[in-house]
Amino acid sequence: MTATRRDFLVVGSRLLVMTAATAAALEHVLAETPEAVSTYKTAEHWWAMIIDLDKCIGAGHCVRACKEENDVIDEPMFFRTWVERYHIDMSDPDHPIVDSPNGGIDGFTEKYPEDSGKTFFVPKLCNHCKDSPCTQVCPVGATFVTEDGVVLVDKEYCVGCRYCIQACPYGCRYLDPRTQTADKCTLCYHRLTRGMVPACCEACPTGARQIADLKNPKDPAHEYLRTHKMQILKPQMATGAKVFYNGLDGAVR
Amino acid sequence: MKRSFKDVEHLVRLAACFLAALLVFAIARAALVPKDFGRYGHYRAGALMDVRSHPPKYAGRVRCAECHEDVIQTAAPSRHKNVSCEACHGPLLKHADDPEVAVAKPDGRAGCMRCHSARTGRPLSFLNIDAEEHSGTDPCSSCHKPHDPRPSEDDEVAADEKPGDKK
Numbered sequence: 001m002t003a004t005r006r007d008f009l010v011v012g013s014r015l016l017v018m019t020a021a022t023a024a025a026l027e028h029v030l031a032e033t034p035e036a037v038s039t040y041k042t043a044e045h046w047w048a049m050i051i052d053l054d055k056c057i058g059a060g061h062c063v064r065a066c067k068e069e070n071d072v073i074d075e076p077m078f079f080r081t082w083v084e085r086y087h088i089d090m091s092d093p094d095h096p097i098v099d100s101p102n103g104g105i106d107g108f109t110e111k112y113p114e115d116s117g118k119t120f121f122v123p124k125l126c127n128h129c130k131d132s133p134c135t136q137v138c139p140v141g142a143t144f145v146t147e148d149g150v151v152l153v154d155k156e157y158c159v160g161c162r163y164c165i166q167a168c169p170y171g172c173r174y175l176d177p178r179t180q181t182a183d184k185c186t187l188c189y190h191r192l193t194r195g196m197v198p199a200c201c202e203a204c205p206t207g208a209r210q211i212a213d214l215k216n217p218k219d220p221a222h223e224y225l226r227t228h229k230m231q232i233l234k235p236q237m238a239t240g241a242k243v244f245y246n247g248l249d250g251a252v253r
Numbered sequence: 254m255k256r257s258f259k260d261v262e263h264l265v266r267l268a269a270c271f272l273a274a275l276l277v278f279a280i281a282r283a284a285l286v287p288k289d290f291g292r293y294g295h296y297r298a299g300a301l302m303d304v305r306s307h308p309p310k311y312a313g314r315v316r317c318a319e320c321h322e323d324v325i326q327t328a329a330p331s332r333h334k335n336v337s338c339e340a341c342h343g344p345l346l347k348h349a350d351d352p353e354v355a356v357a358k359p360d361g362r363a364g365c366m367r368c369h370s371a372r373t374g375r376p377l378s379f380l381n382i383d384a385e386e387h388s389g390t391d392p393c394s395s396c397h398k399p400h401d402p403r404p405s406e407d408d409e410v411a412a413d414e415k416p417g418d419k420k
Contacts (some may be wrong), residue, residue, distance in 0.1 A: 058375065068343065186304055214322075
């Protein structure tokens with residue numbers, strides 16, 4: 001049988017029509033359920049965090065609260081937030097001694113007498129960078145900055161390649177061994193969108209951690225940022241980090 | 254010079270192959286890329302709802318105060334007035350939703366020492382206490398009530414003594 005041009009065109013156009021119809025039907029089937037009704041509007045917020053290091057006492061309540069709230073795997077070395085203790089011996093200020101036993105989840109050991117140099121605590125968490133290196137390297141679009149400035153991971157999309165873990169200059173990501181996907185601080189996005197504050201801020205006994213909505217003109221954070229000398233971690237990397245520290249020592253890396 | 258179909262047949266076949274590949278790509282793409290991918294950016298919009306659907310566990314101090322205003326008032330004159338309930342008591346949303354759910358007791362002396370142990374490097378303005386020197390092995394609660402930790406007036410410890418209040 002020899003095909004004429006007419007046959008070819010007819011069969012070809014039929015195929016085209018069928019594919020388009022199938023694709024349309026498939027899209028219809030795959031369409032997700034409508035989003036749950038919520039008054040939260042992503043475009044109206046821009047989240048950041050303020051940490052007053054002068055108030056931090058290294059009790060580790062934030063670490064514990066974070067693990068409980070977010071079902072972070074209950075093993076050492078997996079943290080969405082953790083507390084570091086810096087000790088600077090004034091005879092050798094270039095080499096601070098840093099410790100963080102189990103992320104500081106049970107507080108810190110008695111180790112440094114009051115006259116033995118400078119000691120302070122630095123809580124750390126994802127900086128929710130505006131131009132975050134971790135989202136830029138993701139090969140599958142599984143991690144992203146939301147419209148309201150929170151860096152999140154799509155657990156269904158993540159292929160567990162660990163690029164983002166390497167890319168984060170702050171060491172804020174880890175691979176969850178249960179799911180083999182990247183995991184990190186969500187700034188308690190499930191709480192923010194319900195009008196609550198993140199668990200770490202809620203549990204902090206001294207109020208050292210404060211959530212800030214920089215798009216809300218009534219947020220007291222604006223006043224705080226204006227009246228204090230704030231610093232971010234690794235400003236030279238131009239990540240647009242949004243965790244602002246008050247009283248950050250130059251020794252902190 | 255008139256060309257027959259045979260002269261261009263190889264080109265048509267090639268074009269058909271390209272078209273078929275394009276169709277396969279289009280079908281595969283439609284099938285594999287979620288519909289909501291790219292609605293807000295280079296990611297699946299549904300991922301936002303996935304993260305938001307996580308159930309909270311911490312109720313928040315405001316919620317606690319709805320029923321326990323008396324405790325808030327007890328703490329008001331003390332240095333513990335701004336300490337979150339859930340810092341010591343742990344997550345309480347289940348209890349807030351259903352008061353029948355028991356609240357875990359804070360872990361006593363160890364709980365106190367998480368914040369108040371000496372020589373950890375806390376700011377000197379904070380109440381850093383050497384527990385043994387301060388009270389031996391007595392439980393903290395024998396003198397201090399956690400909600401209002403000020404020693405009672407008839408206590409032997411006078412206000413000007415305050416053993417743990419190191420300068």
